[in-house]
Amino acid sequence: MDLFLDGLATAATPTNLFFAALGVLLGTAVGVLPGIGPAMSIALLLPITFSVAPESAIIMFAGIYYGGMYGGSTTSILLNTPGESSSVVTAIEGNKMAKAGRAAQALATAAIGSFVAGTIGTVLLVLLAPNVADLVVKLGSPSYFAILLLALLAVTTVLGSSKLRGFVALFLGLTIGLVGTTTGQARLTFDQPLLADGIDIVVVAVAIFAIGEALWVAAHLRRKPLEIIPVGQPWMSRADWGRSWKPWLRGTAFGFPFGALPAGGAEVPTFLSYITERRLSKHPEEFGKGAIEGVAGPEAANNASAAGTLVPLLAIGLPTTATAAIILVAFQSYGLQPGPQLFTNSGPLVWALLASLFIANTLLLVLNLPMAPLWAKLLQIPRPYLYAGILFFASLGAYSVNFQAFDLALLLAFGLLGLAMRRFAIPVLPLIVGVILGPRLEQNLSEALEISGGDVSTLWGEPVAIVVYVIIALILGALAVGALRKDPETPAPDERPLARAGSNSNGLGE
């Protein structure tokens, strides 16, 4: 508790409050805009880690993450286009509510539900993360290796309609992670001295998220504008409160654990929450016509999952969503390695971050409840202006990593890869996680083998590792059974419930 109060004191300094406010403002803005998400924004802002104190930058990034979850619902409800992949389900009932003249209530239940879920989720995070870290710190390299393997497998197979596309993305990511001479030998450097240090993850992330998206938008620039539903001040009646509070709590219960698992973030729990509310509702006839439960549950679930995501990120150093992966990169650029040692080595920073999450969550409620109609005005910005700015910051960010023009060439090359991935519906999350975790996977493998003197059996020499391998075997078994039962020639039904809303529904898992 003392640690937390110290953290609160750090988070409440004017500088850090400023960065928290900036983060939630930016996060809400990018959440509102389809196609631009927290992962891209944090990737574009990574260069500020060169000049800003670590706690300020991390506090801002966490604010962006939470803010994106709030902002996405506004677009879902008013425009029937999810601002974020996590708000896809919200659009189903939310837009129907708006069309029935209940946009104000839909926005209110989304914002208040997000606040409730975010607060409960953050409390759970504060309680759980240090304990998980205490457990994880006892694990050896073999267990770590197994956990990383499981994480890679899970982010690849859980999401998306095509496992093959997931693995394509994963192996692309692992290959990019191989480039360099860190192991002593030159791998995939093509005799280029500039590639000897490897490809900076910042360049890859900015290219895939920002350049890829900008090129994709440029290729689909002119589209018929969507019909936005005008709305006033969000508010809820007593009856709406009565119908909302249970879905909020149930949504939190779905969101938090799924966020903590490497299962792609908010998409699965929001969907589960929606089906649950539809089944439990006392007003099943309203579902499909604008039931408030169908907005309250999923919106709580996506915020709780954002909090849940931070548990493995901080305690194990394991990113489960694209945004968490980029936040991990931010930690690394400060020379900090999230994981069990983080709580002992950089305790003040972690506790400041945790405390700032409560501040960010409160700020978001204050910002979003009265200002939702104002945020919706962002959607009137012409895309060329928006993406010109994004391309500018992307180039600036990539160049500032090493001050090498070569990085700009890499940026363009990976940007084209990002465009191709969007074109062929290859998910981005496995690639990014592959680039980040690939080298760590290898490092843990070689550490384990060094300690055992080359004896491979050390890999299943720890109980945790055995349990993890059993889980991996179960997943692989389930995959094999699923593949056998399904005729491989019939295409999988499109699992994206709504039309593409910017490439964010493309399995980014933000």
Next chain:
Amino acid sequence: MTIVVAFSPDPYGRAAADHAARLAHDAGEPLVLVNATKGDSYVDKRYAHDDEVAALQQRLVTEGVDVEVRRDVVLDVAEAVLAVAEEEQARLVVVGVRPRTPVGKMILGSVAQRVILDARCPVLAVKPG
């Protein structure tokens, strides 16, 4: 001869449409209502909702106006209005004009101004109220 009106779902565009409809009705001429968008933002408040256009068209038809609606995603809204005027050999183009701030004039162009300057036929500028 045809009358072309540049429509937008705001007081200025509605004033223009109403006035053009009156002229068309009195002269017994066909009216072409143009509502175009550049389609480069997610929301364009000058692009009318389907419902509003349908309601407007319904109203004008019951008033006895021979009205045709053209709605398109185009490169340039003013060009689109001018192209329709050219194509229809319009006798008159009606536009709504709105007050603009100095800063607004600096940053944004004006569809009405472009239509007024570039049209080959007379242009009637209408203000609401």
